[in-house]
Amino acid sequence: MPSRILARPERGRPPGGPILGAVTPPTMSPRRLRTPRIAPGLARAGALLLGAAAVIAAVASLLGWPHRDRGPRPQPPSPAAVQPDAGVEHPALARLRAHSREFEPALINVVGGVHVAIGEGLANSILIEGTDGAIVVDTMESAEAATKVLALFRGVTDKPVRTIVYTHFHPDHTFGASVFAEGRPVEVIAHRRTDALLDEVMDVVSPTIYPRSMRQFGTHLPPAAVPNAGIGPRLDYVEGRNRIALLRPTRTFAESLDLEVAGVRLELRHAPGETEDQLFVWLPESRVLLPADNLYRSFPNLYAIRGTPYRDVRRWIASLDAMRALRPAHLVPSHTRPISGEAEVMRVLTDYRDAIQYVHDQTIRWMNAGLTPDEIVERVTLPPHLAASPWLAQHYGRVDWSVRAIHAGQVGWFDGDAARLFPVPPQERARLLQALAGSGRSLAEEAGRALAAGELQWAAEMADAALRLAPGDAALRGIKARALTAMAGRQESANARNYLLTAAGELSGEIAIARRDPSKLPLEQLHAFPIDGFMRGLTVRLRAEEALETERTIGFEFTDLGRHWTLIVRRGVAEVREGRTEQADARLAVSAMRWKEIAAGLRGLPAALATGEARLEGSPVALISTLRLFRE
Structure with missing residues (x-):
């Protein structure tokens, strides 16, 4: 939230300053909302008291897997009762059915010793073959699903699995691990929060999560009513038929871990997004990126309707930007099929992060204009070029749900009315x-x-x-x-x-709360405001509807700080990052203090250029037309 709230803007008009928009601090992401948690030690003690069956039922209920009900199990309704699409098929359902091609079972050799098994459960499992051993990244949702995948892996190598990597704690990535160990000791690597998050599935909200998850995954529906699960063909777990084969992490890290296993170099990086413990795997020698669940062939689940804590969208975008910086040649998600070719991979990564940022920034923009979530969802839809991407079809997550989640994540349940x-x-x-x-x-x-x-x-x-x-x-x-x-x-x-x-x-009409006027902000407060927040705050002030055909790069040099920043306007999204760009349509050199005065309307840019307080290199038209996109 802004550190100082002076006034509420007029409804329906995004706040902004004379040139760049208001100099208010950017809307800060709130502290990560967490579900109530049982400490690891207590959870394990409770597991012993409850017995293995109770633990499995509680764990499964978080993701929404079936458990043994105390009462009689209801019979599934007839297909006619749950298929309102009988007759002429709606185009949306036809698109969802076509999406099932993404999950046709296959073991795909991406490059060299990197293979990915698809279609054997909700998630993929990835095999990385080394000189005298193998690495498995993500292990399926049950022992039975993992057994099918292991048989596929054994068709290409008989080398023992030496290391297992969990990209995050979700059961469809962790519950088949011991199958791949084949009775041998293996190293299990995860983020340091993963073990605790596995314990947290014992928390008090599981009775709420369970029925909602059943509805989200369609577990009680007849197969004919469920074309696919959006990110996989199905959830392959039913209590009494399937077995959990979880192994606890033996090695964890906080931000990064570089290692070599069986002659294969791996770089693991913390990449919060869909979960706070999410990580990605980078194979520098083959330029293969494993992005985990921060990217798959569907608009992402910025909010899951089964119920989740707030997923920090800004951190998700930053994680995708860290992946883009690697310029991968191959992309192997933990759901849906891989792609190869640097140009295609970079296009997908960029479109994906832009779609997430667009929804975030425009939600905040209209929130700051005083609109309620119901009003914002009518305004925020993906730009046409992003909506047309097959990687952003709304087969799993949805834009309108994401708008509501971002609003609630920033200001809570109350919409302001x-x-x-x-x-x-x-x-x-x-x-x-x-x-x-x-x-x-x-x-x-x-x-x-x-x-x-x-x-x-x-x-x-x-x-x-x-x-x-x-x-x-x-x-x-x-x-x-x-x-x-x-x-x-x-x-x-x-x-x-x-x-x-x-x-x-x-x-x-007895009270009128004036809109915040940045030119009235005390000069000392304006000068004291950090340039980092000032620049990053631009993103939520972009008039996206006027920038859908604009692609422009502006470089800033803040001479008193010796720091460079880059502003990229890319078809409705403003990407702001620290550092000097090699190519820019215009570059502005000015002190941070003067720049903040210019942006607040206290000093004119032409005057600053005329007096030499600011220097421009490149196109004045590019600079001015870009800055106008952030106007009030």
């Missing part, structure tokens, strides 16, 4: 809606009736709904304002009272 602070309970809402349906009253009339009857929350909600149809209606604004004022009089919470009264005052 005072009428939603104390929503009418579901049962009461159903009763009121039933009564309204047969009354013949309009929304506006119902709002007036509810206010007169003292049904204050319902009056506020009905007035709010009616205002969607008549935004400028003074009478409706008055009804909502009076309802909020009356509600404020009943509050013990100072926060609630203040918020309700202020919102009522805004509706009545």
Whole structure:
């Protein structure tokens, strides 16, 4: 969140400064939200007390695998009951069916001794063959799935597996490990958080996660109703039929680990994204990148509807940028098929990170303009060139879910509308809606009736709904304002009272919260604001709709700091990174202090150029037209 909130901007208008947008600090990612956690020692002790069956059931419930219910197991509904698409197939379903080609079973030799097994379970398993041994990266979701993959691997080598790498803790990557060990001791490498996250599946939310996961993966549906699971053909685990073969990590690291196994050099890097313990594997000699679950052939699950803590989108983008910096020749995801060729790999990596950043930045942009999540999802869709990428089809994650997750991750559950602070309970809402349906009253009339009857929350909600149809209606604004004022009089919470009264005052016109004016910021505070945050904050101020055909690079040299920054506008996304770029359409050399004054509107850029306080190299048109994309 910004460190200083001076005012709320006018709804529907993204905040910005005279040239570059407001000089507010960039919206900071919140602390990672974590599910309640049992300490590793307690979890293991609990496992002993509960018994192996209970542990397996609790672990499986996080991902959504079936467990033994206490009551009779319901029979699956008939295919007709769960296939509303019977008859003419909708194009969306046809596209999902076509996506199943991605999971046709195969063992693909990517290059040299690198092989990937596809289609034997939800995830892939990757074999890296060395001189006198082998490495397996990710191990499937069950012993049975792993056994099928091991048979494929044994078709190309009989060398023993010496090292197993977990790219992250999810069960479809970890629960087949001991099969690959074949009774021999093996080194199991993971991020240092992986072991604890495996323990956390015993937390108190598993009763909530379980039924939601069953719905997400379609586990109780007949096979004909489930073309695929979006990132794999199916989840290959059913209790009583499958066995968990988990091995605990024996070697962990925090940020990076370089090693050699059986003559193969590997570089492991922490790459938080889909999970906080995510890592990628880089094989420098063959230029093979294993990106784990930070990239697969679908729009990513920035939020999983089975329920997840907030996935830090900015860190996900940074992880993809770290991969791009390697310029891989081969890309081998842990879901979906590999691709080869540096140009194609770089295009996919860039499009993927741009899609994630676009959704993040435009969500924040419209959030800062005062829009609610429901309003933002109507505005934020992928640009046409990204929407057309087969790597960004919404077979698994969705843009609208991601918008809501980013909003909640930044500011929590409340969308800012005072009428939603104390929503009418579901049962009461159903009763009121039933009564309204047969009354013949309009929304506006119902709002007036509810206010007169003292049904204050319902009056506020009905007035709010009616205002969607008549935004400028003074009478409706008055009804909502009076309802909020009356509600404020009943509050013990100072926060609630203040918020309700202020919102009522805004509706009545008695209160006007001025938009933040960066030119009014005290000069000493402006100068003290770090240039890092200042530059990175530009990304959420881009007027993306005006930049969809723009590809331009601007270099900045901050002469008083001896530091360089690069701003790249790439078809609706602003990538900002520290460092000097070799090629730029324009370069601006200026002190960081002067630049912040220029961006805040306290000093004009032409004047700074005329006096020599700023120096321009390259195209003035490129510089000015690019900066205008960040205007108010």
